[in-house]
Amino acid sequence: MTNSTRNELSFEPDLLLINAALVVVSGKWRLYIILILGEQTLRYSQLSERLPGVSEKVLASELKALVGLGVMKREAFAEIPPRVEYTLTERGRLALPILRQIQQLGQIFN
């Protein structure tokens, strides 16, 4: 776009962007939870099964946070027994390719 006065190969990374991204990814389980969900729709219990090692409290609070961040959406059905389904939002699906690349990062530093 505008031909800036920037001199050479140095570009200033935007701290705000970085922090916004880190919020989505950070924490021991957040990224893992998103990748497990992927393009599927899963119930709470299904997520729980596929996330061994994540305690109930942590899973519940992480899911709530991710919903709040607009990564995934939560649908509750007023049935007996109760059913709650989680699905990535459009933003979440948009982010998926990048999130999968973060795994590749792990391969570089294994």
Add this chain to the structure above:
Amino acid sequence: MTNSTRNELSFEPDLLLINAALVVVSGKWRLYIILILGEQTLRYSQLSERLPGVSEKVLASELKALVGLGVMKREAFAEIPPRVEYTLTERGRLALPILRQIQQLGQIFN
């Protein structure tokens, strides 16, 4: 590649890879520090200038951690006054494109 027996769109993310990646990126400043350095070689004081808000202790310990992780390397020159330079390793440069994409992630969730 090999036609696997996997049924549909679900693939299992590798938790170990994810954690290896998160170590490089996590923390309030680690990713920012790497992106600031980029392809340049910078002295400690130059890094410090470009990282307003990062305390000396945190910067020093983060740099040490990043060197330990193999992201960047540290060269100390026995001069007066002392000079220390930081440069990304090959792994670090390899990781750069992905790290920059993480910023893009921030744009999705701004």
Add this chain to the structure above:
DNA sequence: CCGTATCCGCTGCGATACTG
């Protein structure tokens, strides 16, 4: 100039038990 030494508050993460 380039760090280390101390001290310390906050919150991320976990175990366990309980509820609509």
Add this chain to the structure above:
DNA sequence: CAGTATCGCAGCGGATACGG
């Protein structure tokens, strides 16, 4: 089934002062 409630601790990140 799908979560809260409660308790607890370890470690990150920060302020400040000092050292080779």
